[in-house]
Amino acid sequence: MKRTMRPILKNYLTAFAFLAPFLAVYLWFWIYPIIKGFLTSLTTGSLGAPKKFVGLDNYRYMMDDDKFWSSLWNTLYFILISTPSIVLLGLGMALLVNMKLRGTTWLRTAYFMPYMLSVSVIGSIWVFILQSRTGLIAETMNSFGKTMGFSWFGSWGMGWLSILIATLWWTVGFNMILFLAGLQEIPEDLYEAADIDGANRWAQFRFITMPSLKGVTVLIVILQTINSFKLFGQTWLITKGGPGTSTTPLVHYIYQIAFRQWDAGYASAVSFVLFLIIAIISLGQYKLLMSKK
Template identity: 55%
Template sequence: MEPAVSASKGKHEPVPSKKQNKFTNILANKKTLSLNLFAWLFLAPYLIFYSWFMLYPIIKGFIISLYKWTIGNERTFVGFGNYKTMFQDSFFWEALGNTLYFVLISTPTLVIIGILLALIVNAKLKGTGFLRSAFFLPHILSISVISSIWVFVLQPYTGLLTSVLKSVGVTNEIFWLNSTNLAWFSILLATVWWTIGFNMVLFLAGLQEIPDDLYEAAKIDGANSWHCFRYITLPSLKSVILLVVVLQSIGSFKLFGQSYMMTNGGPGTSTRTLVQYIYETGFRTNDMGLASAMSYVLFLVMILFAVVQFKFMAKKD
């Protein structure tokens, strides 16, 4: 005997009318509009402050770069005259070269040391909690404090480093901040001590995202520690490495406090960076138009550098 067929089987569901569809769409659109309105209301305070303190100064700065202007005097429109003056200025090229030199020596150093410190604190050893705090604590200090500490440490005759070297038999006085190569080394040393903790934290976060199963499987297959680092750790950290390289490059391009407070751009102008030269042009020479033009060139160089890094890392992937 065949089962009874349900009375409702075979019957079609009622099709909504055009009026019902239209009403439903209106309600959905009103709901979406209200949600968007609330979202914009919450975003409004941030957007107002961001536009006023970030976007407006950028636009205003470009406008100023087209004028010959000193504070207290009327502006004179010169078009791209400031840019022409800048490119003919040998001090500008020297400052840009010094900045590029620091970027090239600081970025690899901070990336390599950051990875090594992250590997150390990521190891399951006693005292790694203390090491994490010790490595990161300098990052919370201001640049003036950092510079003052290292000026004291590197002071000839009475400095802490000089005293340590004398205790191990070094009798010659070393003038760390008065020789070009040693001055750059001193600035790099202070920068590493100050910023390495932040890079370490980023690499540590990347290391903790790598599954332990990968290392266990590799050890079962006979891989040693170097093989695990080369074929598992480094490939897994590529995105973090790219982030640190870009952030560190931008930070190095903006170098000012360390060189200004430790060496004042010396000896001579051998450690004067572009940001320091922009500061001196704007606030000592009082040439705001030329300083704004230099700032925009620095901005474009940083963008170009970041784009090249992204392209290069993407190709390697």
């Protein structure tokens, strides 16, 4: 029995030796910050000042904090409008590129290039384009003797529309690449057999393409949901969270608590709640989408 266990134990030790560097980095940069953040959320005091243990007081205060609920709703609203838009647009672009028509190589490059830019560059580009008086759209309309009779950043609806447009332009190329990889993994034999059986394009898309892209679609939906929960740069650079707080997402609010009000304990409490929400929703999405046949 001992002789049988020695090779198994040796394999486990060898595997652990190879995994140890990754596990050390993972524990230090991922698990430790989560634990540290939770412990900080149980305290009060400014950044850099001595902390005082207050238990769950920060979480109790959060339940009555209108700004927290407003920023959480803003975040959920952005997820509802951005996730379906980016998934559908990414799929449409991937289908177009996968048709292998003339010029699709250039299109694939053009679609993906914005994703290589930083959020600060994206924000600056779209502020330049959408500014009500000196922006690219306004100046173009002025050259034709027209005036732009509204402000992209002056209302709740237009503010979110400008953020959505900037986000779509920035991130949809990455999702297109993921969908394109999934499309290229589908065997051509399936489509040839469907043609022989008389299936039209819509039937092939419904019964071959979409079921084959199920895993990729689940991945994209989960990644997009997580990224939408972390929305910050676009709102900070484009609308400044306004008008008022109508486009202030949760991460934006956490930044204000931590670096404007210098309340590390409450900021950590909101951050930990955000972490739990992301984990629960991502797990629920995975279970729901993977259970559908």
